[in-house]
Amino acid sequence: MLIGKIVSSSSHVEYLCQVYGVGEAEPAPMPADYGFGTFVAIEESDGAELIGVIYDTTLMNPEFGSLGPRLSPQEDLRVFSPDYLSERVTLVGVVALGAMGPDGAVHQGVPAVATTIDARVRCLDPDEIRAFHRVDGDRPGSGLQLAYLPMLTGMRSPLTPYLMLDVIARVMRLFPEEAPRLALLSDNLAWKARVEPVG
Amino acid sequence: MHTPIGTTKGPGETPHEYTFIAPDPEQRVKYGEFVYYEATIDGHERHILGRVTRRAPLRLYPDTFMADPAVPPQTVAELLGFDRGVHDLFEITATVLGYHDPGMGFVNPRVPPRSGAPIYIAPDAMLAEVLCRSRPGEQGGVHIGSLLSRPTGAVPVTLDARGFTSTHLAIIASTGAGKSYLAGVILEELMQPHNRAAVLVIDPHAEYDTLVDMQLHEAFSCDGYRAEVKVVRPRDIQVRVGSLSLGDLRYLLPNLTEPMHHVLQNAYNQVTRKYKDKWTSGHLKVAIRSRGKDQPVTDQGYAIPDDPLDERTDEDRTVGALIWRVESVLENSSVFSDHTSLPLEELFCPGQCTVLQLNEIPEREQQIIVATLLRRLNQARMDTVRQRAGEGDENYLPYPAFVLIEEAHNFAPANADVVTTQILKQILSEGRKFGVSVGLISQRPGKLDGDVLSQCMTQCIMRIVNPVDQARVAESVESVGRDLLAELPALSKGQAIVAGSSVNTPVMVQVRTRLTPHGAENPDAPAEWGRYFSAERERQRRRDNAAPADTPIHRGIDRMFR
Numbered sequence: 001m002l003i004g005k006i007v008s009s010s011s012h013v014e015y016l017c018q019v020y021g022v023g024e025a026e027p028a029p030m031p032a033d034y035g036f037g038t039f040v041a042i043e044e045s046d047g048a049e050l051i052g053v054i055y056d057t058t059l060m061n062p063e064f065g066s067l068g069p070r071l072s073p074q075e076d077l078r079v080f081s082p083d084y085l086s087e088r089v090t091l092v093g094v095v096a097l098g099a100m101g102p103d104g105a106v107h108q109g110v111p112a113v114a115t116t117i118d119a120r121v122r123c124l125d126p127d128e129i130r131a132f133h134r135v136d137g138d139r140p141g142s143g144l145q146l147a148y149l150p151m152l153t154g155m156r157s158p159l160t161p162y163l164m165l166d167v168i169a170r171v172m173r174l175f176p177e178e179a180p181r182l183a184l185l186s187d188n189l190a191w192k193a194r195v196e197p198v199g
Numbered sequence: 200m201h202t203p204i205g206t207t208k209g210p211g212e213t214p215h216e217y218t219f220i221a222p223d224p225e226q227r228v229k230y231g232e233f234v235y236y237e238a239t240i241d242g243h244e245r246h247i248l249g250r251v252t253r254r255a256p257l258r259l260y261p262d263t264f265m266a267d268p269a270v271p272p273q274t275v276a277e278l279l280g281f282d283r284g285v286h287d288l289f290e291i292t293a294t295v296l297g298y299h300d301p302g303m304g305f306v307n308p309r310v311p312p313r314s315g316a317p318i319y320i321a322p323d324a325m326l327a328e329v330l331c332r333s334r335p336g337e338q339g340g341v342h343i344g345s346l347l348s349r350p351t352g353a354v355p356v357t358l359d360a361r362g363f364t365s366t367h368l369a370i371i372a373s374t375g376a377g378k379s380y381l382a383g384v385i386l387e388e389l390m391q392p393h394n395r396a397a398v399l400v401i402d403p404h405a406e407y408d409t410l411v412d413m414q415l416h417e418a419f420s421c422d423g424y425r426a427e428v429k430v431v432r433p434r435d436i437q438v439r440v441g442s443l444s445l446g447d448l449r450y451l452l453p454n455l456t457e458p459m460h461h462v463l464q465n466a467y468n469q470v471t472r473k474y475k476d477k478w479t480s481g482h483l484k485v486a487i488r489s490r491g492k493d494q495p496v497t498d499q500g501y502a503i504p505d506d507p508l509d510e511r512t513d514e515d516r517t518v519g520a521l522i523w524r525v526e527s528v529l530e531n532s533s534v535f536s537d538h539t540s541l542p543l544e545e546l547f548c549p550g551q552c553t554v555l556q557l558n559e560i561p562e563r564e565q566q567i568i569v570a571t572l573l574r575r576l577n578q579a580r581m582d583t584v585r586q587r588a589g590e591g592d593e594n595y596l597p598y599p600a601f602v603l604i605e606e607a608h609n610f611a612p613a614n615a616d617v618v619t620t621q622i623l624k625q626i627l628s629e630g631r632k633f634g635v636s637v638g639l640i641s642q643r644p645g646k647l648d649g650d651v652l653s654q655c656m657t658q659c660i661m662r663i664v665n666p667v668d669q670a671r672v673a674e675s676v677e678s679v680g681r682d683l684l685a686e687l688p689a690l691s692k693g694q695a696i697v698a699g700s701s702v703n704t705p706v707m708v709q710v711r712t713r714l715t716p717h718g719a720e721n722p723d724a725p726a727e728w729g730r731y732f733s734a735e736r737e738r739q740r741r742r743d744n745a746a747p748a749d750t751p752i753h754r755g756i757d758r759m760f761r
Contacts (some may be wrong), residue, residue, distance in 0.1 A: 187283045191258060194279045199261015 003029040004092065006042060006119045012096075013110060013151070015042065015052070017121045019090040034092050036159075037166035039124040039132070042094065042115045047102035050111050051124070051132050055155070055163045056093035063088070094121065095155065095163075097148035098132065106132055108147035130174050144178045146171065149185075161193035203317035204228060205291060207236065210311045215295045217249070217311040219318045220257070220288065228291055230254065230686065231707045232348040233321040233330075236312040240298065247308055248321060248329065249293035250704075252682035257288040293318075294682065296704050299329035304703050326354045331702050333359040341388040343381065343659075347694055347707035356708045358385070360394060362701030363657035364601050365631045368638035371652075371672060372661030377693045378640055379406055380717050381659055381710050382603060385638070386410060386552055389601065390428075392421035395550040401569055401604040405558040409718035413552070418714055427551040431541065433559045439540035440483070440529055441476040442571045450618045451567060452524040458517040459524075462490055479537035480529040487521050534564050541572070543579050543593070547600045562609060569610055570618040573637075576600060577626055580633035599634030607639035608646040613671075620648060627654035644671045652676070657699035662690040679705050 002025045008016040017040075022028055034040075034054055042050040072080060096115075098108040124132070135145045152164055165186060172182045205221030205228070221228055228234070228251055235246040264272035276286070297307040312318070326346060335342035339360045346354035368385075372378040382400075389396035390413055400407050411428045413419045419426035445467045449455060455463065466486035470478035529535045546553045555572075557565045579596040582588035588595040604610055610619040626635050639655055641647045645667035652675040660679065663669050664687075673684050678698040683705055686696065690707075698705035730736060 187286070190281050190283060191286060194281045195261065195264075195276050198279055199263050 001027070001029065001033060001123045002120055003034045003040065003123055004121045006094075006115055006117055006121060007091070008117075009114070012114055013052075014155075015094045015096065015115065017042075017054075017092045017094050019092060021089065031090075033123055034090075037163060037170060039129050039170070040094055040121050041100070041124055041128070042096070043120045043122065044113070044115060048113075049100050050096045050115050051098050051100055052094040052096040053163065053167060054092045055095050055157060055159060058091040058093070060087070060089045060091060093157075095152065097151075100128075100132060104131065106135060108132075108135075108145055109151060126174055129170070133171055133175070144171070144175050144181075146185075161189060165189050165193060201319045201322065204234065204320045205318040207312040207314055207316040207318060208290065209314050211292050211294075214309075214311075215307060216252070216292055217295065218290055218292050219312075221291055221318070222288055223291075224287065227320055228254065228289070229348045231683070233296075233326055234293055234318050235321050235325075236316050236318050238298075238308060238310070238312065240308050245298035245308070246321075246325065247298050247312070248296045248305070248325075250296060250682075251291055252294050252680075253292035255290045255292075257290055258286055294680065299703070305329075323349060323353045330354070330704060330706050331357045331359070333357045336393055338393050340393065341385055341701075342711065343384050343388070343697070344695075344708040344710040347709050351709060356697065356702070356706055358388075358657065358697065358701040360389065360396070360701070362699070363638065364396075364599060364636045365634075366656035366700050367627055367630070367636050367654060368603075368657045368659070368701075369607075369652055369655035369676075370638065370640045370659045370661075371644045371663065371668075372642060372695075373663050373665065373668070374642050375692065376661035376663075376690070377695075377710060378642065378659075378661055379605070380693065380713060381661070381695060382605070382638070382640055383407070383410065383713050383715065383717060384710055386603065387413065387419075387714050390419055390426040390550070390552050392419070392424050392426075395424060395426075396552075397547045397549045397598055397600045398552045399546055399572075399600065399602045400552065400554045401557065401602065401610075402554050403557045403565060403606045403609065405556045406605070406718040407554045408556070409716045410552055410554060412715040416714055424550060427548075428554065429545075429551060430554045431546075431556060433556055434533065436534060436555065436557070436560070436568060437536040437539045437541060438534055438568055438571050439476075440480050440535050440537060441474070441478045442540060442575060443535075443567070444570075444574070444618075446621075447567050447570060447618050451528050451563060452521070453528075455521075455524070456517070459521050462487055462517055462521055465490060480525060480535070481537070483529075484522050484525055487518055487525065490518065532564065534560065534568065540575075543575060543596055546572075547576070547596060547598070549598055566610060566617050566619050569604070570622050573602065573619070573622045573626060576602070577622065577630065577633065577635050580630075580635050584633050599636070601636050601638065603638040603640065605640045607641045607651075608643045611639070611648040611651040613646055613648050620651070623651055624648075624654075627651060644668045644675070647671070649675050655699075657697075657701040659695050659697050660687065661695045662692070663687045683707070 002020060004017040004019040006015050007018045010016070019034055020029055034057070036054060036057065038054045040052050040054060042052060044050065096111050098106065099111040100106055133144055133146065135143065146168070149164060152160055157163075168182050168186045168189070172179055172186070175182070204223065205219040208218040208220050211217050230251055232251045233248055234251060235248045238245055238247050260272035260276065264275040295307055295311070297305040300306050326349075330346070333340035335355050335357050341358040341360050342355055343358055344356050345352050346356055370378045370382055386398060386400065386407075388394060389398055408430050411430060413426045413428050445464060448463060448467060449460065452463070466483055469486040469489075470482045474482055557568065560568070576596070579588065579594040580600070582592070582594040583596050610617065611623045612620070623637065626637055630636055639647070639651065644652060644663070645665065649671065652671070658676050658679065660672060660676065663672060669684065669687055672687070673681070676698070679696060683696050683698070686707065690696070693710045695708045695710060696705060697708050
């Protein structure tokens with residue numbers, strides 16, 4: 001399901017996605033579709049995709065601050081100035097966690113190639129999330145991987161610890177057999193995110 | 200396959216330490232607990248045993264969560280969304296003991312475990328196999344209790360009697376920590392059918408007479424054997440004066456002047472030359488009168504001359520004073536006898552525990568008794584081993600003997616020279632060759648001679664709070680590590696650290712229950728006071744204090760003498 005398009009970036013891995021408004025996509029994305037911690041794919045032109053997660057949400061409203069009376073009532077704006085209304089948008093921050101090639105090859109961590117403006121962003125379904133987190137092969141460490149977590153810890157956002165907790169919780173639901181390992185990570189993060197800062 | 204208790208973090212502060220991380224929700228990794236990791240040494244899979252020496256928490260609730268004692272900190276954490284239950288995490292330091300080789304004991308592999316290697320709690324069966332070289336009930340096995348960090352009885356701790364009966368034993372503890380109780384346990388084990396030892400207990404406080412119950416206890420009899428316990432009361436103790444050395448005499452006779460020392464030495468040399476060790480106090484007095492010279496003794500020699508300026512006056516005073524001292528010490532004491540002493544073969548016999556009660560005897564005489572006895576024992580064993588004494592000889596003792604000495608600091612004090620110190624040092628250094636061993640029991644290791652303590656190669660150390668005593672133990676007992684010595688003040692009654700040549704590695708022990716009653720229980724003064732006012736005692740007092748009943752007036756001749 002499409003939820004928006006890339007409109008800006010603040011680093012090689014942090015992108016700003018403008019959520020599609022009414023009429024821009026069918027069906028129109030609902031807030032639950034682009035919630036905090038949602039796994040998304042940013043479509044590339046060559047069929048590859050950057051895999052990311054939503055880590056922040058900003059509501060843009062040009063009307064905020066203009067508290068004076070308006071000549072046109074709110075209802076008439078829809079008819080006479082629809083472009084004005086379309087300036088109200090929801091922006092979500094997406095941090096790229098890795099990439100999936102057209103052949104399904106998974107790379108976790110900083111992607112080699114950045115995406116482009118207007119690249120489409122869609123939600124990942126559970127099977128795609130599983131595929132992104134499973135590294136196959138006989139080499140040590142094959143199986144479930146969250147190799148992007150160390151990269152997340154370097155982000156400046158105060159929401160980062162909670163993002164990591166949310167990501168681990170989502171992955172745990174998809175990989176119940178890995179619960180002990182994930183719980184260990186989660187417990188440690190929860191202690192640092194929830195108990196230590198308050199003490 | 201065992202479940203790991205933790206995961207190796209890395210090396211510790213010293214080369215033979217490593218650290219591991221453990222959540223330990225059941226608090227199984229206690230101080231002194233034994234853990235192991237697996238390693239391949241020379242192609243063999245080995246279990247490398249280690250002992251937990253430190254335990255530091257890594258995740259503590261913030262101090263501010265504990266501001267209200269009525270609010271548990273975990274409930275505050277739950278408020279913040281941390282609902283993970285047990286959150287504890289510990290960094291635990293373990294000292295490597297090594298893998299156990301039946302021939303070589305513990306062998307340190309010299310390589311710490313890899314980071315991430317699993318750490319396991321050593322199972323009871325493994326510890327029972329490797330910590331001690333003897334098993335309960337085996338010949339030489341002295342089962343004193345069980346490993347402190349495990350449930351009572353799970354891992355028996357057994358001393359190897361071959362160790363401490365050759366290289367000596369020390370039991371050290373504060374008053375009330377249970378050292379006499381532990382000594383009783385060791386004596387019980389030595390007298391059981393699997394050991395049948397020849398033991399003498401030097402008992403200055405008459406605490407060990409309850410051991411006689413062993414004679415009636417079924418655990419001490421088997422296949423015609425029955426342990427014998429002989430209690431020698433103070434009134435029955437006799438030391439033949441002929442067994443006293445010149446040093447003993449000098450120690451016994453108070454305030455000797457230089458001339459007195461000189462006369463005594465000459466006299467002693469004379470009587471020992473003439474009568475060997477069969478001299479009597481009468482012989483000594485005669486020799487003193489003759490001033491140690493082989494000349495006839497006349498009354499003049501003992502008379503005080505009229506002329507005070509005569510140079511013989513001083514000599515005569517010396518002789519007179521010396522003889523007075525000999526009479527007052529040797530002849531007025533019930534301990535010293537001219538012809539009788541305790542026969543060694545009655546004191547030492549396999550399967551017999553002799554308790555020598557020294558209460559009611561002055562301390563100096565106690566020391567002389569012990570010194571002469573140890574000297575005779577050592578000489579008898581030397582003569583027997585070197586085949587200088589044969590069957591029927593007074594000095595013939597054809598079996599090793601073990602002497603347990605209570606209040607050992609009175610017999611080998613630090614910073615003082617008493618008659619027993621020298622013979623104790625001699626036995627401690629060379630008794631092994633002749634099968635004479637001692638066990639020293641003391642509540643004041645700080646007052647015990649450091650050399651003596653350090654020669655006891657098996658140590659049972661119980662609770663010690665006094666810093667001076669702790670320091671003496673630390674400097675004299677080399678087989679116990681600093682980490683274990685730090686436990687000394689925290690030990691409870693009946694808990695001991697056992698180390699040295701009778702065990703494979705130092706262990707903390709909960710001493711087992713004695714089979715015979717303990718004789719050194721503290722008196723219950725309040726209970727005694729309460730009994731004073733019991734109805735029966737009140738009646739008895741009234742009866743005893745009642746005025747005599749009126750009796751008919753005596754008549755006749757008796758009346759005159761009333």
